[in-house]
Amino acid sequence: MVKAVRIEAVGGPEVMDLVDVEPGAPGAGMVTIENHAIGLNFIDTYHRSGLYPLALPSGLGLEGAGVVTAVGQGVDFAVGDRVAYCSAGIGSYAESLNLPAQRLVGIPEGVSYEVAAAVMLKGQTVEYLLQRTYALAPGQTCLFHAAAGGVGLLFGQWASALGATVIGTVGSEEKAELARNHGFAHVINYRQEDVAARVREITDGVGVPVVYDGVGRDTFSASLASLQPRGLLVSFGNASGAPEPLDLQRLASGGSLYITRPTLVTYTATSEELRQSASAVFEHLLAGSLRVEINQHYTLADIRQAHRDLEARATTGSSVILP
Structure with a gap:
């Protein structure tokens, strides 16, 4: 037993x-x-x-x-x-x-x-998010919610190692400092600042091409408002609850926006995909570009x-x- x-x-x-x-x-x-x-x-x-x-x-x-x-x-x-x-x-x-x-x-x-x-779970989530759901490229800027969480701290390191500029959201100054120490170039305290307005300020009014949102209900509206035309909202979690139903017209008015709801299971559906994803995570760990x-x-x-x-x-x- x-x-x-x-x-x-x-x-x-x-x-x-x-x-x-x-x-x-x-x-x-x-x-x-x-x-x-x-x-x-x-x-x-x-x-x-x-x-x-x-x-x-x-x-x-x-x-x-x-x-x-x-x-x-x-x-x-x-x-x-x-x-x-x-x-x-x-x-x-x-x-x-x-x-x-x-x-x-x-x-x-x-x-x-x-x-x-x-x-394993957090690292493979980061792998599929920034390498396969939206292939983040050097020089691009993205927004990631809950930057001081387990997924967020790994994401910041991996994305910054790729040469991307990462904006993160947190709920306290303590968490902001933690995010800055893990690759986030800009950190927004959502309790004190308007997230979408601050993103626009950081990007000179353009917005970001992709938002990675694992929070859900509390951040969904700000995520859409932070995107540039034809930008992608990657809604991969519901930590604050599921978002309200979406009127598709909002995607049109925001500039022909896209949205996807991916899962780790789908992105590691075969044994080959699973092991390739895990190998990428372990390689970054052993190379020192990721610390847990x-x-x-x-x-x-x-x-x-x-x-x-x-x-x-x-x-x-x-x-x-x-x-």
Whole structure:
């Protein structure tokens, strides 16, 4: 038996319970992973709250890193291999679990379990956002909301390494300083400034060609207003709730604007895409052009508090759960 978080109903953090489960032996194409570190991500709160529905009862969590302890038939991994995952299925909030081998990646030497668990989902999100959803080019300027979050700090570093100028939004001076230290050339405190007006000021009235918005309802209008004609709004998350329904005429009046709602699952749909994306993240880590800020540690027993902190925007950078 192992400890794992389960929910019987959707709701607030109180619906999560730490219980004993029996993972069983891995079937064909599966491996058993003993988690050494588990990633904490905002999407986990969407699953818990019911915003992204799950079949209940269910585990929670998408991301983790650990060691293979058992293998089923037809897999390429061996017992003792160090592996990480972020799109292999629900249930990473556990001491041990079975997952499909095709959705795992090996952890290279020089990358710790904690860093792997903190960077897989956020790093691969950054990879597909700035390399494939909109291929950000040197000399371009973009806007990224929640600059001091786990995805934001990685995005700022990666985008600035590409030669782009990154504008970020934050809610405090402390977070602004953190963003500046991670590649953001301009930081806007949305509690004190009009975001779209400030973007126009920074860009000499032109606006930006792309906005990356993982916040949702609270930032959606400012995101559209910050775009230049034929600009693209990449709406990749709903941290403040889902945006209101959009009148398509608003895209026309804004200058023939575009909008997309991408997901990591779509951009890593095949094993080849998954491993290419992860390889790009690990290459940047090992080259030193990305550093992961793990600013909060929790245990599985602390999981309710972890979600409270996340939803209160009381965290910065990345958080990990230690089994």
